[in-house]
Amino acid sequence: MKNLRDMTYEDMLAEITALGEKPYRAKQLYAWVYKRGVDSFDAMTDMSIPFREKLKDIYDIRGIKVLDVKTAADGTRKFLSELDDANRIESVLIPETSRLTLCVSAQAGCALGCRFCMTGAGGFMRNLRLSELVGQVFAAKSLLDPDERLTNVVLMGMGEPLSNYDNVLKFTKMLTDGQAFGLSHNKVTVSTAGLVPAMERFMEESNCSLAVSLNATTDEVRDRLMPINKKYPIDEVITALRAFQGTGKRHVTIEYVMLRDVNDSLDDGRRLALMLRGV
Numbered sequence: 001m002k003n004l005r006d007m008t009y010e011d012m013l014a015e016i017t018a019l020g021e022k023p024y025r026a027k028q029l030y031a032w033v034y035k036r037g038v039d040s041f042d043a044m045t046d047m048s049i050p051f052r053e054k055l056k057d058i059y060d061i062r063g064i065k066v067l068d069v070k071t072a073a074d075g076t077r078k079f080l081s082e083l084d085d086a087n088r089i090e091s092v093l094i095p096e097t098s099r100l101t102l103c104v105s106a107q108a109g110c111a112l113g114c115r116f117c118m119t120g121a122g123g124f125m126r127n128l129r130l131s132e133l134v135g136q137v138f139a140a141k142s143l144l145d146p147d148e149r150l151t152n153v154v155l156m157g158m159g160e161p162l163s164n165y166d167n168v169l170k171f172t173k174m175l176t177d178g179q180a181f182g183l184s185h186n187k188v189t190v191s192t193a194g195l196v197p198a199m200e201r202f203m204e205e206s207n208c209s210l211a212v213s214l215n216a217t218t219d220e221v222r223d224r225l226m227p228i229n230k231k232y233p234i235d236e237v238i239t240a241l242r243a244f245q246g247t248g249k250r251h252v253t254i255e256y257v258m259l260r261d262v263n264d265s266l267d268d269g270r271r272l273a274l275m276l277r278g279v
C-alpha cells in the first residue's frame with residue numbers, strides 16, 4: 001500500500017488525476033491527511049463513500065509507533081518511536097514560557113561521527129521517509145495536553161538533516177504550508193553540522209531558518225570533534241552563513257557545546273566573537 005503521508009500535495013494531485021478524479025479531490029485529501037491529521041478514510045466525511053472505498057484499496061495512512069515517553073520535571077517529553085523496519089528514533093517536546101518546540105530526528109543513526117555524540121557512535125542506518133518526519137509531528141501532537149499547541153519545530157534530533165535533503169525540504173515546506181501544519185517559516189529551524197553545498201541549496205530553496213553546530217574556533221580542534229570539518233572547514237561554513245544572513249529575512253543559530261579544556265578557553269571566546277561578526 002502507498003502511504004499518503006509520504007506524499008506532498010503535488011504527489012496527491014498526480015495520483016488523484018491518474019485515478020480519473022477531479023483535481024479538487026487532491027486538495028480535500030491533502031487537508032484531511034495533514035491539516036486535520038486523520039488516519040482513517042472513514043473520517044473524511046465530505047468525500048463520497050465509493051471514493052473513500054476506492055482510496056482504501058490503494059492507499060493507507062501510516063504513522064510511527066511511540067514505544068516510550070519520558071517526562072522530565074520541567075515538562076520536557078522525550079519519546080522513543082519504532083519505524084516499520086524496527087529502527088528506532090527519538091524526538092523531544094520542549095516547553096518554554098511562550099513556545100512549545102518539537103525536536104525532530106531526520107535519520108536513523110548518523111554517518112558524520114561527531115566525537116561528542118551518541119548517535120554518531122552508533123553509525124548510520126538510513127534516511128527517514130517523509131511519513132516518518134511528519135509522523136513525529138503527529139505523535140507529538142497526540143502527547144499534548146488540551147491547552148497546549150505546538151509552536152516551533154527544529155530538526156536537531158538524530159542524524160544530519162541536510163544529508164536527507166529532499167525529504168527534509170518537503171517536510172519544511174509542509175510544516176509552513178497553511179493547508180498542512182501552518183507554522184510560520186521563522187518557527188522552523190534545520191540544524192546542520194556544516195554541509196556547505198547543501199546549506200547553499202537550502203538557502204535558495206527554503207525560507208526556514210538554519211542552525212549550525214560549530215563547537216570549535218580552530219580547524220585543528222573542529223577536525224578532531226567533527227570529522228566533517230576536514231571536508232568543509234570553518235571558513236567555508238562561516239562564508240556560507242554570511243551569505244545566508246545576507247538574505248535578510250532569516251535567523252541563523254550557532255550551536256556550541258562547551259567541552260572543558262577542549263574548546264572553552266578565553267582565546268576561543270575571542271576567536272568566536274571575531275568569527276561571528278556579520279553572521
Ligand code: SF4
Nearest residue numbers: 110113114117120159
Ligand atoms: S551530525 Fe548531529 S547526529 Fe550526526 S554525529 Fe554529529 S552531532 Fe551526532
